[in-house]
Amino acid sequence: MTERPLEVQVVQPETNVPLRLYGLGTVEARVLSRVGFEVGAALISLSADAGDTVTKGQALATLHPAEQEARVARARAAVAANIASQSRAEASVQRALAVLNEREAANRRQKELARQDIASIQRAEEAQRDEDVARADVALARADLAVIAAQAEDAAGALRLEETLLAHHRLIAPYDAIVVARHAEPGTVVKAGDPIFTLIDPTTIWIQAYIDEERAGQLALGQPGTIRLRSQPTAEFHGTVTRIGLESDRVNEERRVWLTCADCPAEMYLGEQAEARILTGTRDRALMVPEMAITGFDGHRGTVWVVQDGRLQRADLTFGARDDLGRAEVTGGLPDGAQIVAQPAKGADEGRRARIGGSP
Secondary structure: OOOOOEEEOEOOOEEEEEEEEEEEEEEEEOOEEEEEOOOOEEEEEEOOOOOOEEOOOOEEEEEOOHHHHHHHHHHHHHHHHHHHHHHHHHHHHHHHHHHHHHHHHHHHHHHHHHHOOOOOHHHHHHHHHHHHHHHHHHHHHHHHHHHHHHHHHHHHHHHHHHHHHHHOOEEEOOOOEEEEEEOOOOOOEEOOOOEEEEEEOHHHEEEEEEEEHHHHOOOOOOOEEEEEEOOEEEEEEEEEEEEEOOOOEOOOOEEEEEEEEOOOOOOOOOOOEEEEEEEEEEEEEEOEEEHHHOEOOOOOEEEEEEEEOOEEEEEEEEEEEEOOOOEEEEEEOOOOOOEEEOOOOOOOOOOOEEEEOOOO
């Protein structure tokens, strides 16, 4: 019984062999936002719910505005008061200029009379002093006006700040989106930054898949792939590799890739399980050996059983690309005339006679 020929199946050359990588992943959105208010207050209304489609600029929710409206009114009053102060300061400048003009004229007259010995030198000195005082009053009035003008800018800035904070009491959609989740209800007192809605941009739906690091070296941007959704197992959709992760998972030893889908359904559900098969290349002719038939396989080299001259032998081969069917491409080391055993048979031994059966 141990000497009878052992029937084995051998690997046959194939043509037009597609090389694909298999990845399991989920449906995700590239643009996903958890939006909330930049200020805190009580929610008084929400105008959207999960599943709604919203447009950019649409109001989604409103906070109680009474306190902030009072701050805005106070800031506006400060601006109005500053405008009045500025008008008064401008009038003071004009008055000081008029006084200065009068004192300058009086000083010129006194100087002329002093030259003609009509007026005393003391009167001329007093006129000069009055002119100097009037000029100083003009400088002081202008300085007061400059201070009030600066205060006007400060008051205007404070008003803009309060009005901006008031505008922040309305939550606005930042882009055309779908509401994935609603996290609060009217009456809730929220803090700044608390998420109120989770939004996604429906045009950025893609598939995130995980590829074994051993096979990830074949990945490249732009490679086509097929996608199957768990909710539609009989349908096959087409995608393209858009992004390859720069960091692998250190625990699972997998690399993340993202595929955009060209013909996926209009309604996609985040987190749904999806399978991706990425086409990395095609071989015109290749020998594809099941990995289960290779012993000591390190991703590049391994040992297989071969049939040569009607007997079983061990052969060390080198391998290249692998596909999603668990097969590796033979790239070298195969003896002339030898055929690779596709599935090790029980009782296989070096030199034992073998008879080639059907295809695996």
